[in-house]
Amino acid sequence: MPQVDSKHAQRFQELVNQPIDEQCEFFLKSFIFALGDDWPEVVKLSTSFKKYIADASTSTAFQGQLDEAQAADFLQKNGRTRTATQRRDEIRDIDLDFNKHIAFLEYLLLHYKHMILQEYYKRHTELDAPKEHLENFAIGVTGVGYALLEELFTMPEGMNEELEKAISEFYAAKRERENKLKDLEVKSHGEGVGALRAKNELAQMEAQDQTETNKLEMTLNAAKRKAMKHSGSEALAQKKKQQEEEEKKKLMEGRQKMKERSALWEQK
Known part of the structure; x- marks a missing residue:
């Protein structure tokens, strides 16, 4: 094993x-x-x-x-x-x-x-x-x-800096939001106007939670689609280049054979 x-x-x-x-x-x-x-x-x-x-x-x-x-x-x-x-x-x-x-x-x-x-x-x-x-x-x-x-530990084909950055930004925004929620949760248990304000803001953020999550996911999905499209274009370009090189090689080989045949006729 x-x-x-x-x-x-x-x-x-x-x-x-x-x-x-x-x-x-x-x-x-x-x-x-x-x-x-x-x-x-x-x-x-x-x-x-x-x-x-x-x-x-x-x-x-x-x-x-x-x-x-x-x-x-x-x-x-x-x-x-x-x-x-x-x-x-x-x-x-x-x-x-x-x-x-x-x-x-x-x-x-x-x-x-x-x-x-x-x-x-x-x-x-x-x-x-x-x-x-x-x-x-x-x-x-x-x-x-x-x-x-x-x-x-093997990064996938198609992963580029833009998509990697989008994933990092997704988590940065997620962490920032979670930290703010925790902070408001603590403040809401206090007393006075500040606690009431924190409680109201906390309620608003929690009500918007799914909407904010959807926005973050949409941004990341857009970067993912772009990376996949770019990766597909690169693969197509690479395939085209490979085909052109193979055709060029065949052409060169054909010309070389013609030269060799001509040389044989000249010797005769």
Whole structure:
């Protein structure tokens, strides 16, 4: 069985120690095209993950990560149907930093394992994909950490600076909004005019929450479509260039053969 690349393991260790939003942002940059129109689900999962941690007792919460029992419960509530044994084995298998806790990024690798393995075998056409890796949503599949991390750290074709910037700006705006909501929440519990003003502003922001989210998603989707279109144009241009080079090569070879034939006739 292939082993996890040591460089990938080191980078992963650094990533899982980042805040949940940073982990989510990196995952989106790696799989924004593979996720298709479902990429907002990753953002919703991050919100659910953070809420689960916030609701957990401080004695079991571990630096923004879940223990095995919590991770199994979260997977059961948010993932596809599995047996208790499958949940346990897959959670232990995805603990790629071996700390007996599951970071959000580790959960994403488990939640989207099937999609990631599909991307892995699309790139590695020289490999024969085991049947179970691509069927039944890869439920029960373990021992593929090497493939999951390789795909995580392989930026997709079509990713450009503009799209990468759009994803970063999406999260910057999201964090700014969440921080403001938290600040207003604290102020609203005070007394006097300031507390009343904060309470009103908080109510307005919460009422506009979905509208603001939709705006952010539309901006990111526009950048994604542009990147896909540009990527398609580049691929077409590359194919055209390759065809022209092949035709030029054939023409040169034809001329060379004609010269060789002429030389033979002259010798006779």
